[in-house]
Amino acid sequence: MAGRGGQPLTWDAGRGRCRRPGAGRPRHGPRALVILTTDPVDIGAREDARGHDSTAPSSSAPRPGPDLVGVGVEALSLRLTRTRVIALVAAVLLVAGGAAFVAVRSSGGDAAPARTGPLEIRYVAPSAAGSGDGSSWGDAAGLADVPALVEELTGGGEIWLRADTGPFDVADRLMLDAGGADGAPVVIRGVDEQGDPTPAVLHGTRTTPYAADGESGGDVFTLRGGADHLQFSDLAFEDVDNAFLAAGDVSDLVIADTSATNVRRFFENYKADAEPSADVSDLVIRHVSVTGFSKRVVHLRYGSHDVLLEDVTGDSQQQDGDDFAIGVHLEDEVHGVVLRRVSMSNVKDSLHSYWNGDGFATERGVSGITFEDTTSSGNTDAGYDLKSTSTTLVNAVAEGNKRNFRLWADDVVAKDCRGVDPVKRGGDASQAQVWLGKGAAARLENCTFTDDDPGTVVFDLEPGADLVMAGGEIKRAGELQKLQSGADVQLQDVQQ
Numbered sequence: 001m002a003g004r005g006g007q008p009l010t011w012d013a014g015r016g017r018c019r020r021p022g023a024g025r026p027r028h029g030p031r032a033l034v035i036l037t038t039d040p041v042d043i044g045a046r047e048d049a050r051g052h053d054s055t056a057p058s059s060s061a062p063r064p065g066p067d068l069v070g071v072g073v074e075a076l077s078l079r080l081t082r083t084r085v086i087a088l089v090a091a092v093l094l095v096a097g098g099a100a101f102v103a104v105r106s107s108g109g110d111a112a113p114a115r116t117g118p119l120e121i122r123y124v125a126p127s128a129a130g131s132g133d134g135s136s137w138g139d140a141a142g143l144a145d146v147p148a149l150v151e152e153l154t155g156g157g158e159i160w161l162r163a164d165t166g167p168f169d170v171a172d173r174l175m176l177d178a179g180g181a182d183g184a185p186v187v188i189r190g191v192d193e194q195g196d197p198t199p200a201v202l203h204g205t206r207t208t209p210y211a212a213d214g215e216s217g218g219d220v221f222t223l224r225g226g227a228d229h230l231q232f233s234d235l236a237f238e239d240v241d242n243a244f245l246a247a248g249d250v251s252d253l254v255i256a257d258t259s260a261t262n263v264r265r266f267f268e269n270y271k272a273d274a275e276p277s278a279d280v281s282d283l284v285i286r287h288v289s290v291t292g293f294s295k296r297v298v299h300l301r302y303g304s305h306d307v308l309l310e311d312v313t314g315d316s317q318q319q320d321g322d323d324f325a326i327g328v329h330l331e332d333e334v335h336g337v338v339l340r341r342v343s344m345s346n347v348k349d350s351l352h353s354y355w356n357g358d359g360f361a362t363e364r365g366v367s368g369i370t371f372e373d374t375t376s377s378g379n380t381d382a383g384y385d386l387k388s389t390s391t392t393l394v395n396a397v398a399e400g401n402k403r404n405f406r407l408w409a410d411d412v413v414a415k416d417c418r419g420v421d422p423v424k425r426g427g428d429a430s431q432a433q434v435w436l437g438k439g440a441a442a443r444l445e446n447c448t449f450t451d452d453d454p455g456t457v458v459f460d461l462e463p464g465a466d467l468v469m470a471g472g473e474i475k476r477a478g479e480l481q482k483l484q485s486g487a488d489v490q491l492q493d494v495q496q
Contacts, residue, residue: 120157122149126166137193143168147176156184163190167201170240173219180229190234197234204240208262210292212321216264217241224248225275233257246280247272254284262292268299280304290314294322297344299329307337318348324356325349331363343375355380355427362388371396380425382406393417402429408437417447422456432457436465446471454478461487469494
């Protein structure tokens with residue numbers, strides 16, 4: 001940086017101003033330095049899809065960006081599709097006679113310029129108004145225009161759904177095949193006239209109260225390949241089939257502060273015929289409540305990965321008759337999923353002699369699943385029916401299920417878990433705290449099992465299964481264990 005006459009200037013951090021080398025006082029006021037760079041930078045705490053602090057030390061962390069000295073440095077990540085653009089801004093008040101210097105540095109490539117200027121907003125109301133182009137509330141677009149509005153905001157922006165003028169009637173699914181940019185998502189959210197967060201009601205045609213032979217309702221948001229970098233918040237779904245259906249590959253998706261009432265499913269991925277695949281990655285579902293569902297709250301399949309479910313509550317309200325109901329269901333090769341403070345309850349499936357209806361279920365091939373502070377209660381089959389490998393449960397609670405914990409893999413670890421009062425509501429099979437499948441193995445650390453029903457078996461193991469319980473406590477009125485050929489239970493320092 002040079003001053004008048006080409007003399008170099010340096011920043012005096014102690015004084016908070018620019019000065020020439022050797023000068024006692026700066027002759028000119030402070031400068032504002034702006035650097036635009038396409039080099040990666042790791043500044044600012046950001047929670048990733050696994051709930052980790054992205055600024056924590058890591059061997060795979062991005063290399064630091066350029067060093068800046070000065071006062072009031074703020075980093076804003078403007079990550080765009082294909083090319084990462086980072087703007088580092090050192091902001092200092094300009095005084096009379098001051099100047100602003102701008103330097104641009106690029107590591108190469110066809111970097112798109114960072115978007116500057118005001119946030120782009122599109123306005124949507126239950127009934128279109130004026131020109132209907134979405135440029136203001138007076139010219140609000142209709143709900144069916146949302147896909148086209150998303151295409152207008154590929155550099156990021158928000159679509160506001162007016163929530164204080166009545167519900168949105170969902171006449172047809174909203175097919176999205178475009179999204180925002182990396183670091184600049186398109187946000188679709190409910191607001192009032194002033195733009196304050198307010199749940200926007202999206203109302204469908206599902207029969208209410210629920211009836212197994214009634215109308216299932218239509219889907220609301222269908223996400224096709226390309227619908228990446230999207231965020232949804234402050235929505236209230238009522239009487240619909242799927243609130244969200246990912247029919248193609250989707251990445252960087254956030255759903256938050258949203259409710260659903262009387263739905264078939266809240267979120268599912270299922271490949272459309274025209275799509276090569278439908279893997280979901282970098283998905284966050286947070287602060288979501290689902291009241292009344294007949295099929296699933298969340299159903300993930302194929303190779304979906306890097307998923308966080310946090311503060312999610314699902315109460316099926318015993319919507320029976322839709323066959324194979326489950327709260328959260330993971331299958332195929334899904335991996336890298338964290339469920340934190342997730343609660344599933346009252347799932348009922350009485351269509352067959354063996355009553356299904358699990359709170360949580362993972363299938364063979366699924367791996368790397370972590371349950372933290374989760375609860376599963378009042379379900380007609382298992383609280384946790386887990387066939388996945390590399391599965392860990394921490395502070396998991398199961399209460400009032402036919403089998404509180406139903407484990408199939410040979411490497412399950414449960415820490416500080418709690419099983420309470422299993423209840424068999426109908427169908428075949430035993431009533432148990434812990435059930436292990438053939439050849440399964442589980443380690444339970446500091447877990448507690450309490451029950452006063454003589455019909456409950458604490459440990460029910462299939463042939464060749466092996467269970468170790470270290471620490472914890474067992475209070476029972478029924479049998480301690482029911483072991484088939486070659487099965488074994490080891491209790492280490494367990495209070496009884």
